[in-house]
Amino acid sequence: MPRFLRPLTRAVTYTRWLHLLIGSAIAFMGAFITPGLSSPSFGQWAQIALQPIPLVVGAALLLASLRSAEGLQARLMLFPGQHARVPGGDEHPGISVAPSASWRDRGRTALWAVLRLEAGCAAVFVTVQLLGTALALIGTTSEPGEASGLLIPLPDQNPLNALLVPIPVAVLLAVMVVSGRLMTGAARQLLGPSPKERLAALEERTEQLLERNRIARELHDSIGHALTVAVVQAGAARAAADPEFTDRALDAIEETGRAALEDLERVLRVLREDERPASGRPTLADAGQLLDSARASGAKVDTEVTGPLERLPGPVSREAYRMLQEALTNVLRHSGPVPVRVRLAVGDAALEIDVRNALPQGGEVTGRGGSGLRGIRERATLLGGRATTGPREGEWQVHVELPLG
Structure with a gap:
């Protein structure tokens, strides 16, 4: 035509x-x-x-x-x-x-x-x-x-x-x-x-993009942790060739997978704007599950907690949980089941998270600059804090400081 x-x-x-x-x-x-x-x-x-x-x-x-x-x-x-x-x-x-x-x-x-x-x-x-x-x-x-x-x-x-x-x-x-x-x-x-309406629309669009980025970080941290634990557990069970260890590994994989599915369903409800209330996001008071999951993967986790975790402000506690999750996932993904020291300190004005583990043989740190560690730094910046990651004194350290105000 x-x-x-x-x-x-x-x-x-x-x-x-x-x-x-x-x-x-x-x-x-x-x-x-x-x-x-x-x-x-x-x-x-x-x-x-x-x-x-x-x-x-x-x-x-x-x-x-x-x-x-x-x-x-x-x-x-x-x-x-x-x-x-x-x-x-x-x-x-x-x-x-x-x-x-x-x-x-x-x-x-x-x-x-x-x-x-x-x-x-x-x-x-x-x-x-x-x-x-x-x-x-x-x-x-x-x-x-x-x-x-x-x-x-x-x-x-x-x-x-x-x-x-x-x-x-x-x-x-x-x-x-x-x-x-x-x-x-x-x-x-x-x-x-009008200019006022254009500004309001731009602010709304910015909020939507920030929410999408937050959801992407949530999925990365949760699903990435679950898959890392499953891979490490499966490999350890195959190497051990021990029925009892295999049973424990399967239990850990099942528990971690179930938690990841709950996180995925919650995020999908948010994306679909479901009228049903989504389940609450985990907080740092639930950190015991992360530590048990890391221990079940073969890592020797030494934990030191000072101060009341349950009194942390909600946003700080939820974001701190994801940071700790990503730090432990990073250890399992790049170093395997090695000794890990976790310190959580709740002060009057700030929360400190310190995760340290031995570097792989030869001290190689390739692959440590991925989106997970970048996500930790972004979360800390959004909360007005700061995060540092990198080798220190023969160990790999993730150190986070978050203000409580």
Whole structure:
């Protein structure tokens, strides 16, 4: 299909024209009173178009909700697909449906209302003239034409005038396509979000991205820990060839896998915005499960806890749990079942987490700069604390300080 005919096959071309025609409704309601609609002259057409301007401007300036109504109509009728999306994409059309929040918004709405009124009157005038001309041309094929109310001159009676009928129809269709696109552009300019609305939308988008990053870290820490424990346990059980050790390894894998599935279900509920309350996120008071899981994987974990873990603020305790989980996962993944020292110290103003383990043979530390350790540092920064990771005195250390204020 030729490119210039493609717009004629799209429904939005005709809804845009209908949107224009509806905009003239108030003008023709007034026209029934004055000057009347009995064969109006060109001057009377101008009067019909101009006399409602004070009314629509006053309504736009006084009624904040008029901007919402105009924005909703524009979304529904000027844009194709799902009421407010551009074809082939998910982009927002850039039309606000919020009430006017400032005099600037009211002024822009007033300009839009006047533009829509005048464009609507022009659309009605063009439609009447062109369709009337097409019908009159059909009449001139058999009798002399009468240009009653038509500004376009008619030819003399001739059967060949039937060949001219498609011309005004084609012109009307072209005007429909062009005017619809122009009104769509004007709507984006005059009904688009104000700077305040754009800032609010940007803040909302930022919050969504932060939440997605938090969920990604949650899944990385939880699922990564479970898979690491399962791999280490399976390898240790195969090497030991001891039925009792194998049973303990399978129990540890089962318990860790069950906890990971609970975390996964909770995250999926958040993503689906499920109305059912999601299970609570684990806190540092549940650190015993992590330590037992590491011990079951063959690591010799020496733990020192000072201060009441249960009194930690909720956000600090939950994030600290994930940091400890990732630190232990890092040990099992890169060093295997080696001795590990874990120190948790709750002070008056800060929480300290210190995890140390022996480096692999040769002191190689390749692979220690992955997303897990980066996630620990990011979590600490978001809470106003700091985290350091790296080799120290022949050991690998993860040290975290989190303020409690």
